[in-house]
Amino acid sequence: MFHLLKLGPVPLSQGSTQVYLRITESGEPSQPVFEQDDAAGLRVLLEGLEDLSGVRCEPALAEAGEALGVAVAEPPAAALSSRAAIATFLAWGQRGLSALGSDKALLFVQAATEFWEARPWTYWDDSQPFEVAVSGPLNHTFEGCVFHMDDGRAGLALYFKPGALQMLMEMQARGQAEAAQELPAIAVTLDTTPAYAVEALTSAHRVPRLPMPLKTGKDGVGVPSSVEALLLVAALRAVARLSPEQQEVLSSVVAGDARMEVHVRAPTPRLRH
Numbered sequence: 001m002f003h004l005l006k007l008g009p010v011p012l013s014q015g016s017t018q019v020y021l022r023i024t025e026s027g028e029p030s031q032p033v034f035e036q037d038d039a040a041g042l043r044v045l046l047e048g049l050e051d052l053s054g055v056r057c058e059p060a061l062a063e064a065g066e067a068l069g070v071a072v073a074e075p076p077a078a079a080l081s082s083r084a085a086i087a088t089f090l091a092w093g094q095r096g097l098s099a100l101g102s103d104k105a106l107l108f109v110q111a112a113t114e115f116w117e118a119r120p121w122t123y124w125d126d127s128q129p130f131e132v133a134v135s136g137p138l139n140h141t142f143e144g145c146v147f148h149m150d151d152g153r154a155g156l157a158l159y160f161k162p163g164a165l166q167m168l169m170e171m172q173a174r175g176q177a178e179a180a181q182e183l184p185a186i187a188v189t190l191d192t193t194p195a196y197a198v199e200a201l202t203s204a205h206r207v208p209r210l211p212m213p214l215k216t217g218k219d220g221v222g223v224p225s226s227v228e229a230l231l232l233v234a235a236l237r238a239v240a241r242l243s244p245e246q247q248e249v250l251s252s253v254v255a256g257d258a259r260m261e262v263h264v265r266a267p268t269p270r271l272r273h
Contacts, residue, residue, distance in 0.1 A: 003079040004057040027078030038064035080204040087200035108211040111236035116207040118240040121148035123269040136260030157187035184217040234262040
């Protein structure tokens with residue numbers, strides 16, 4: 001069975017486009033099709049398929065699908081997950097993160113979903129430092145914090161230097177926002193845009209935000225290394241398992257041929273609910 005799904009509109013440097021996907025029952029996608037309207041997109045997806053009895057289109061494509069003889073059905077979970085992964089990597093590409101690879105995109109979606117569902121910001125605020133001790137390919141103790149902002153974004157930041165959170169708050173109090181962004185750190189922001197990625201993730205019952213790994217420092221905002229990206233994945237999963245009853249968690253992830261362990265120790269919770 002093939003399932004036809006839509007992703008978009010995807011903004012471009014000029015205008016926007018729609019992305020059309022043909023995905024198997026098990027979640028294997030064919031090459032994405034970029035077209036401006038549903039009928040054109042579906043025609044390309046149907047090329048080479050003589051028997052349409054094994055093809056279904058999602059309800060959002062019902063009008064164009066029925067005109068082409070395609071039955072309408074809700075996509076299975078595997079197809080929705082595949083669309084969410086494609087949307088995430090497409091959004092990463094538009095923001096200069098594609099070098100991290102599609103495998104990292106999947107890991108971030110999974111870890112960010114665990115983090116989002118745990119809602120650690122209901123126990124700790126962004127002024128409370130976490131101790132994040134890492135061993136393996138990367139050996140360092142970070143000062144971490146969780147955050148949830150008024151605009152709906154949330155995430156996790158790991159600062160390289162001890163006392164960074166105190167420095168950050170002092171800089172912000174003095175109105176030195178740009179200087180604050182130069183503090184060396186790696187982080188994951190769960191972003192509310194782009195809409196097409198957030199919608200795809202939400203429909204797949206994943207984190208309703210786009211996971212955006214980043215690195216800050218004197219050179220501005222950049223992309224974490226592969227090892228740093230895996231560290232962020234492990235840290236997200238570790239923090240997701242923290243609670244007022246369990247304030248220490250050990251998480252591990254495979255980085256190349258080595259195993260990286262991440263030991264997170266949380267501060268005393270400030271319960272809000």
